Amino acid sequence: MTLPAERSPDRRMSGLLPRLLLAVTLLVPTLVLSVQAWRGTDEKAAFAERERAGVEYLRALGQITLALVDAQSAAVAGQPVPRDALNRAVAEGGTVDARLGTELRTHERWAGVRAKIESLSDRSHTYPEATYTAYTEATDLLLALYAKVRDTSGLVRDPDPDSYQLQDSAGEELPESIVAAGRLADLAVLAPARPRAELVRTAGELSNARAEVLDPAHDLVTNLQLAVDSTDSGTLGGNLLGELDAYQQAVEALGAAATLGTGNPTTDDALPDPAAVAAARVVVHTAAAALSATVLTEIDQLLEARVDGLGTARLVTVAAGVALFLIGHAPLLVFLVAAGRRRGSAAPPAPGAGPSGAAGDPAPAGRAGAVARHWPGGTPEPPGPGHPTPANTTPAPKQWEHSGAAR
Template identity: 30%
Template sequence: MSIVLKPALIILNSLRYAYKFILIGILILIPLAVTMYYLVVELNKGYDFAYDERTGVEYNLALHAVMTAMDEHRRLVVLGDGQAKAAESEVDQKIADMDKINLKLGSKLEASEDWEKLKQHWAEVKASETLSSEQSGYEHTFLLQEGAALISHIGDTSKLILDPDLDSYYLMDATVIRLPLLAKQIGDLRDRGKQLTDKKAISREDLTDLTSQATEIQIGVNAIASGYSIIVKENPPLKANLEQPLEQFRKDVDKFLFALQEGFITYGEVTGTYDQYAEASRTAINATNNLYLTDAKQLGELLQSRQSYFSQVKWFVISIVVVLVVIVCYMFIGFYSSIMRAIRLLLHSTTEVSKGRLQTRMPIDTRDEMKSAAESFNHMVSEMRSLIGASSRNAEQAAGTSARLADIAKHSTESNALLSTSIQETATGTNAQLQSTIDSAKAMNEMATGIGRIAETTGSALQVSLESADHAEEGKLALNRVVSQMEAIQQSVNGTTQSIGMLNDLTKQVGQMAEFIKGLANKSNILALNASIEAVRAGEHGRGFVVVANETRKLAEMSGSSADGIADLLDQIQSTSERSFQAMNQVQQEVQLGGQTVQDAGLTFQLILSSTRSIASQMQEISAAAEQMSASSEQVSATIQQIADIAKGSSEQVDQMNDMSSRNLAAMKELSEQADMLKNLSHSLQQQIDNFTTG
């Protein structure tokens, strides 16, 4: 999925949010505009289709009026009636009216050329005064055929013949094809009846032709009636307007066919008078023309209604789309404002936290995914505040402990210095004792004086040894206190290390929460993409949801970006905690080393105390020996030799005590330096923690 979304992410991540929304809005509006364009084009096609059909009906109405006038002129010419000239003037008037219609619609309907031919033919018929009535009837028949052909042509060019609705189609079929043909056929039979009446005889061919034409007329009437039944079924309101003209048409045509049967076909000869037959044909033609006018009027109204419908639908769709676009833009701007406000709040909150102000809280005033993000952020800050507070308290304890350790180390250093001075004095006294013992061995004559000096020196050495033992005891107690303080410091450092480790673990947990938020954003993005796919499959019904799904996907991507920002901040905090953890580990190691050094110093003091006690004991023996020498001179030589040996051993032991005291002093100085370093580290940790404001 990441590979599929990579191009989109590259493009979107390179843009600011305003441009992201503009880009997405354009991508949404383009298919909407294309769909709107094609919908309007289709509605315009329907509108233009109905308009073209209306122009065909208008043209055919005028042309039908011309044909009706020509048929009347033919009837009068065949009858030899003197009113033919008046009918001729009527035809010229209808042609003049037709010229106006042709001037307006002829080129569009591709009818101008045929109309000019029809006019030319009429002019020739009108100018031919030598034609007999029969020949004139034939010419009129050709004129009417040309007119019928032109009506049919208009049906093609105006797309009437392609009408999609059944009601208007059968009205078109009646006006364009059947009714003009029926009027011509009835007129032809009317003129044929005049010819047969004049001949007073009917041949077999004439009878067959009359029967065939009568059958075609009957078929045409039945077809028109069948078509009208479909019209009424599809559009019941038309029944009221069509029922009476249709019934009159059928009744008058039936009368004409009955007159044709009775006058020419049934008996195979002419019966009755032509006037009755001519009247029946005229009535049938009038009924046919009346039905034509009614059908043409209803067809025109249907086409006008259809044209109005397409126009209304087009403007309705445009209005709805415009309103929806305005609403979508309004909601889009509102959504953008909401997102930008949430981002600004998040940036402000994270900036405040980065400055160490852990009392910062992100306000929660929405119910969307940003509410969960804000709650997680506030929970994270609360946890960090608790951790930093605990770390601050631990740092303060570490600083206090370090200060106490430094004081103890300072006092221990001073005590060791005093001890070193005492040991040096003891060494000096012991050397003097050794020199006196040697002098006593060399000058036995001065034994009394030497014994007295030895007694005095031994008493002084005993006093010094006792003082050294007391000082060594005090040093041991001080070292014990130092060991206890070092153990307390080590426990405090261990607690601080554990706290920093817990802080590091909690920051990792917060990082996992940020990863969870990021994963949730990715899943929301996948769900938005699936919703967009399903909405596209739903077509028109899912178009609106595509917008919501894409916006949801953008919101999920922005939540993922915010989670990445939180993860980066947590990485910085975790890095700082890790450095603090490493520093505390180093402090812990230094404290352990100082504790070990103090323990070594304690062992050294133990040895010094043992040696000092041994010296005190030996000095007591020397004092006893000196008293014995005063009482028993016989043992002087052996006692002096013993004193010399003891004095030599004492000198060596004092030298060892001096060395151990020097090493102990150096160790205490190092302990003091380590305590100062621990104190500085505690202060540094305290300063870092003080950068965070928890209250």
């Protein structure tokens, strides 16, 4: 029985080539989708990390704001300025800017704020109005730096409702309310010393300053309530609501203390009590400091959880890409494995073996599978014992030996 010939290399390659083309066709879109998903996840993680840098910068600015407003109130009132607390806050702000300023592009603005604050120590407090103006310029620069940090860190573009409302509260409403509370208390101190001809103007400034305290505080309460209502965090509401109530009550007390009297605006009776306003301002700053620390901590925790979730998403992307690769290339892998097994089972014949695989045993030839042995001259061997005459054949004539005795 004749064995089938082994498949030629050309035929094997002709079967492998379409499978390779199919594998490449499936591999390209799989790689493109996986790379795009990875890049998208990586960009979101980098964005969240930059936001966390902004939160850290805002925390340093919050300390500077509280120390600067305290120094302003003391300077306007003619009291000793607590320069140590302000110097420590500025030094800490410089450290943070040195580390994060390049990423957040705040070096130039921070240099201007720092120079303005340091120049306040050389200014004489003999003229309270000039002192008030100088500190107002410094706090304006500081509030502008808040806006810069929120913009370059991406906090103002945060995609989640809860963290967006929190950053808006900590980076805008709270600083504005703290600065406005300080200015309101300072105006209450300056008002009695102004000429009577300026009392009407002073009353208008006090009314505006009071509104600048209450309006951001109202927005702050609204934002934080929205954040609590929209968050998935189980701790945000419990951590914020108590401090938010304390802050709201402090602001309302300050607004009540700074309310103008109902008398003639040209008399001192219409002006608020400077001591009561100053005391209420201290309570507002204490409540605002506690609330700001809590809000910034909550933002950072939300961002950290987002970064961790994106790290998990990256792993899922890799796993999905590998799974798609294996599924799409399963036919090629099966083909290659089967081809390897066929090559392994087709062992080469032993040296000297015939086509039948037995060493030294030539393969049978002819129609019946028998091989006729011939004499060296080509004459068939005569039949004899053990060599029967094949069917349908005539015995060969007997050959006489040629000898010299027989003729």
